[in-house]
Amino acid sequence: MKFDQFFALAKARGISESQIQIGKSKSIAMSLFHHEMDSYNISESQRIIACGIYNGKFGSCRTEKLDKTTFDFLINGIIDSASTSEKTEEASLFQGSEKYHKKNVYNPELAGVPVEKKIALLHEIENGLFAFDKRVSEVESVSYEEDESVSQFYNSFGLKLKQKSNYCIFSAGVCGKNGEEIKSAWDVFLGNDIAAFDVQDFVKRIGDKLLAKFGGVQCASGLYPTVLDNTVFSHLINYFVSSTSSDEVQRRSSFLIGKLHQKIASSKVTIEEKPLTKNVFFSYFDDEGVATTNKALVKRGVLENFLYNRETAKKDGVESTGNGQWEGDKIGVGYGNIVVKPSKKSFEDMIAPIKEGVYITEIEGLGTGMNAQSGDFSCQAQGFMIRDGKLAEPLNLITLSWNLLKMLDGVKDLDNRAKLMTNSINCPDVLVKTMSIGGK
Amino acid sequence: MISKSLAQKILNEALATGGDYAEIYLEENDSQTVVLENGQVETSGTHKSYGAGIRILNQLKSVYGYTSDLGAKSLLTLAHELAASYDGKANIVVNSIGKERVKILNPIPDPLTAVPTSEKVALLKECYAITSKVDPRIVRIQDMFINYHKTIEIFSAEGSVGKQYENSEERGRLVMVAIAADNGKIETAFAGPGRFAGWSWFKNTLDWKKKAQECGEKAIMMLNAKECPSGRYPVVIANGWGGVIFHEACGHSLEATATAKHLSVFSDSIGKQIANPIVSAFDDGTLPNEWGSNNIDSEGHVTQKNQLIKDGICVGFLVDKFNGRRLHMEANGVSRRQSYKYEPTSRMSNTYIAAGKDKPEDIIKDTPLGIYVTNFGGGSVNPTTGEFNFSASEAYIIRDGKVCEPVRGCTLIGSGKEVLMNIDRVADDVDLGQGMCGSASGSIPVNVGQPTIRIKEITVGGRGGKLE
Numbered sequence: 001m002k003f004d005q006f007f008a009l010a011k012a013r014g015i016s017e018s019q020i021q022i023g024k025s026k027s028i029a030m031s032l033f034h035h036e037m038d039s040y041n042i043s044e045s046q047r048i049i050a051c052g053i054y055n056g057k058f059g060s061c062r063t064e065k066l067d068k069t070t071f072d073f074l075i076n077g078i079i080d081s082a083s084t085s086e087k088t089e090e091a092s093l094f095q096g097s098e099k100y101h102k103k104n105v106y107n108p109e110l111a112g113v114p115v116e117k118k119i120a121l122l123h124e125i126e127n128g129l130f131a132f133d134k135r136v137s138e139v140e141s142v143s144y145e146e147d148e149s150v151s152q153f154y155n156s157f158g159l160k161l162k163q164k165s166n167y168c169i170f171s172a173g174v175c176g177k178n179g180e181e182i183k184s185a186w187d188v189f190l191g192n193d194i195a196a197f198d199v200q201d202f203v204k205r206i207g208d209k210l211l212a213k214f215g216g217v218q219c220a221s222g223l224y225p226t227v228l229d230n231t232v233f234s235h236l237i238n239y240f241v242s243s244t245s246s247d248e249v250q251r252r253s254s255f256l257i258g259k260l261h262q263k264i265a266s267s268k269v270t271i272e273e274k275p276l277t278k279n280v281f282f283s284y285f286d287d288e289g290v291a292t293t294n295k296a297l298v299k300r301g302v303l304e305n306f307l308y309n310r311e312t313a314k315k316d317g318v319e320s321t322g323n324g325q326w327e328g329d330k331i332g333v334g335y336g337n338i339v340v341k342p343s344k345k346s347f348e349d350m351i352a353p354i355k356e357g358v359y360i361t362e363i364e365g366l367g368t369g370m371n372a373q374s375g376d377f378s379c380q381a382q383g384f385m386i387r388d389g390k391l392a393e394p395l396n397l398i399t400l401s402w403n404l405l406k407m408l409d410g411v412k413d414l415d416n417r418a419k420l421m422t423n424s425i426n427c428p429d430v431l432v433k434t435m436s437i438g439g440k
Numbered sequence: 441m442i443s444k445s446l447a448q449k450i451l452n453e454a455l456a457t458g459g460d461y462a463e464i465y466l467e468e469n470d471s472q473t474v475v476l477e478n479g480q481v482e483t484s485g486t487h488k489s490y491g492a493g494i495r496i497l498n499q500l501k502s503v504y505g506y507t508s509d510l511g512a513k514s515l516l517t518l519a520h521e522l523a524a525s526y527d528g529k530a531n532i533v534v535n536s537i538g539k540e541r542v543k544i545l546n547p548i549p550d551p552l553t554a555v556p557t558s559e560k561v562a563l564l565k566e567c568y569a570i571t572s573k574v575d576p577r578i579v580r581i582q583d584m585f586i587n588y589h590k591t592i593e594i595f596s597a598e599g600s601v602g603k604q605y606e607n608s609e610e611r612g613r614l615v616m617v618a619i620a621a622d623n624g625k626i627e628t629a630f631a632g633p634g635r636f637a638g639w640s641w642f643k644n645t646l647d648w649k650k651k652a653q654e655c656g657e658k659a660i661m662m663l664n665a666k667e668c669p670s671g672r673y674p675v676v677i678a679n680g681w682g683g684v685i686f687h688e689a690c691g692h693s694l695e696a697t698a699t700a701k702h703l704s705v706f707s708d709s710i711g712k713q714i715a716n717p718i719v720s721a722f723d724d725g726t727l728p729n730e731w732g733s734n735n736i737d738s739e740g741h742v743t744q745k746n747q748l749i750k751d752g753i754c755v756g757f758l759v760d761k762f763n764g765r766r767l768h769m770e771a772n773g774v775s776r777r778q779s780y781k782y783e784p785t786s787r788m789s790n791t792y793i794a795a796g797k798d799k800p801e802d803i804i805k806d807t808p809l810g811i812y813v814t815n816f817g818g819g820s821v822n823p824t825t826g827e828f829n830f831s832a833s834e835a836y837i838i839r840d841g842k843v844c845e846p847v848r849g850c851t852l853i854g855s856g857k858e859v860l861m862n863i864d865r866v867a868d869d870v871d872l873g874q875g876m877c878g879s880a881s882g883s884i885p886v887n888v889g890q891p892t893i894r895i896k897e898i899t900v901g902g903r904g905g906k907l908e
Binding site for chain 2 (some may be wrong): 033036037038039040041042043044045046047059060061062063064065066073077080081084085086087138140175182183184218221251252253255328329330364365367368369371373374376377378379380396397398399400401402436437438439440
């Protein structure tokens with residue numbers, strides 16, 4: 001499509017500045033069940049998001065239908081959207097940053113790996129899981145997904161940006177029976193280099209997780225020193241980072257209002273946003289075309305920065321931090337590649353001083369159990385008791401309830417088991433002084 | 441969206457390698473979202489989703505693909521690539537396609553897409569005006585109107601005569617969020633009535649004034665709520681949205697997606713007692729103009745009223761075409777998907793526990809100490825283990841048969857098998873509540889529902905210590 005033509009047509013209709021983003025993606029996905037290919041999916045799709053300034057107001061529109069009517073549809077949509085807006089601030093689009101830190105994160109070899117090899121790996125996973133232990137009663141799913149996407153950004157100032165990326169995900173879930181007791185466990189591998197995927201290790205992780213769950217009990221309700229597995233910690237950190245959005249702060253919906261440059265967490269806590277890290281979440285420009293930068297959000301317990309797009313930065317008299325991200329029909333504030341600084345301590349050393357505590361390995365229901373505005377949360381959990389510095393009996397059907405700020409303030413230690421999660425957060429396990437556990 | 445002759449070519453291309461069923465699902469979805477932030481229009485945007493999904497079944501195998509390019513070349517290429525997954529010869533050649541009559545169960549006299557944005561804005565401003573007057577401690581109010589009109593065309597074949605279905609969906613949702621802050625505490629309240637309906641229902645039938653008032657009042661009330669206690673207690677769950685407990689604790693585990701592969705705790709439960717005999721439950725996609733209703737499902741089957749539990753006995757599953765093959769059961773109109781980007785599978789529509797004989801006030805009166813949950817944020821379940829969780833967004837302590845102080849941060853957890861047997865009271869006040877359900881085939885609108893019920897004991901999570 002000729003986008004210069006779009007900008008000219010938009011200008012002729014009174015849209016003074018305009019921007020267009022084209023996203024194209026191609027994917028394949030496959031899964032096995034009982035040693036046979038159970039499902040095979042392929043897809044190819046594209047989408048255009050356009051926005052512009054009409055009578056000083058911002059308007060946007062999006063479509064997946066690309067034909068001769070597309071430009072008119074988008075232009076009409078922008079005009080309708082801007083004409084309805086009652087925002088009083090004068091809106092504008094971005095001309096471009098001085099410098100962009102572009103890196104190549106696309107791995108051309110991924111798509112070149114024959115489909116047969118990918119299917120063979122799925123069989124290897126499934127066979128490995130069935131053979132892992134006689135208590136494995138079913139391999140629920142073994143699947144592979146591969147996605148390749150190209151994101152292009154153009155605006156009427158002549159700014160042109162492009163990023164190509166790809167990734168693959170192996171995932172597997174297993175179900176086990178021990179008498180009447182039924183348990184399940186799963187895991188995922190995310191990356192864009194199949195050579196880095198270790199089937200044996202993957203199978204062992206899932207199998208070990210499953211077997212460790214048998215015999216789970218409820219502990220007595222109460223306050224316990226609590227260790228959060230890195231996966232669990234990453235979910236909670238995700239909510240904390242969303243509260244560093246200047247948009248939430250300015251709308252008085254964040255528990256971090258008035259806390260900038262104050263100590264809000266234990267001095268062991270350092271959290272950074274590193275969008276320029278070379279991995280599958282790498283991004284060198286945001287949805288406004290602003291160059292992204294690495295920055296500290298919390299440094300040794302002190303809240304160092306909020307995340308800004310151009311509009312919220314203008315309100316606070318600062319520069320955008322390159323965190324503009326589409327949120328419905330506006331460019332809100334988003335983030336990616338969050339890193340919680342680990343320590344050098346092993347997991348075993350971290351839990352050694354705990355006389356009686358709880359180790360939480362999985363949580364469910366945080367999506368509805370989290371009050372993102374106050375940071376209070378309550379959700380279903382499972383894990384293990386810790387007795388005399390060692391993991392003891394498994395725990396099942398317990399609840400974990402606390403508050404995000406109290407959790408960060410109560411961080412006593414972190415270990416060295418940092419891992420990049422599928423939610424783009426890289427963090428270690430953590431020991432929190434006390435958290436509320438609901439059980440018997 | 442495409443001609444019959446092209447559809448016939450695509451179906452034959454899809455069936456060329458031995459597939460026994462092929463289907464083309466085409467969709468054009470026009471939606472609009474208007475958002476007011478503290479009474480002022482923040483955004484208003486129109487969106488078009490457009491594309492097709494092709495599915496080929498061969499006994500117990502399924503291949504699926506989608507594209508947003510509805511050109512003949514693109515669709516034929518997709519069918520060809522999918523068919524390459526099988527290595528047989530064509531057993532079916534489609535010679536003709538007949539158009540099936542789709543009965544309109546959900547008439548829409550006044551489509552939402554035809555309503556000027558200014559009318560939607562005016563309604564939202566009236567909602568804002570009501571909520572904002574509730575209390576000065578309400579610091580942020582969001583009012584939203586979301587609506588979409590989806591045009592769907594399905595071509596399918598499992599013999600020489602293909603079938604064509606045309607359907608459309610028109611749904612709207614009025615969403616209100618109130619955030620109250622005081623003394624460092626921040627609480628949020630939400631209301632989101634939705635319906636497969638036109639504008640007059642939203643404007644004239646829905647009591648939006650009451651919803652807007654209640655939304656503000658709930659946010660303020662929760663500011664004063666104490667932390668919820670933790671432990672195992674009797675819990676009374678109010679009617680309507682409280683039905684999310686049945687949706688999570690049982691509904692998902694009765695979907696063929698889980699039962700067909702024996703991955704559900706209820707896989708072998710047909711004919712067996714899985715709930716207290718006072719419990720009967722249905723999934724009914726035919727309720728006129730309800731949020732989870734439809735004329736036909738994503739495979740072209742007419743929607744049905746399916747009984748799932750009768751007097752505590754499991755009497756049915758929710759069955760889609762593909763999973764029905766493993767179960768040797770007929771599809772019963774429940775195959776659903778978010779959009780063409782998802783392969784359809786068995787999903788709930790309007791799922792509810794049927795009315796019992798009790799009165800809600802008697803259930804409260806007969807509970808000396810427990811928790812009364814009147815609203816949930818939502819929940820989730822692991823169908824394999826049956827373990828579920830829900831977060832209450834509004835709950836109270838029951839003392840001596842009376843509803844007392846509100847509590848916050850309340851989570852209920854348990855296993856489906858246990859909780860269904862533990863329902864010991866069922867009232868006669870069935871109501872429905874609207875939500876979005878996320879699962880294998882994406883996020884879809886569903887109604888959950890129930891009368892007031894009591895669970896004699898369930899694990900309650902909170903930070904408030906023991907209930908005394």
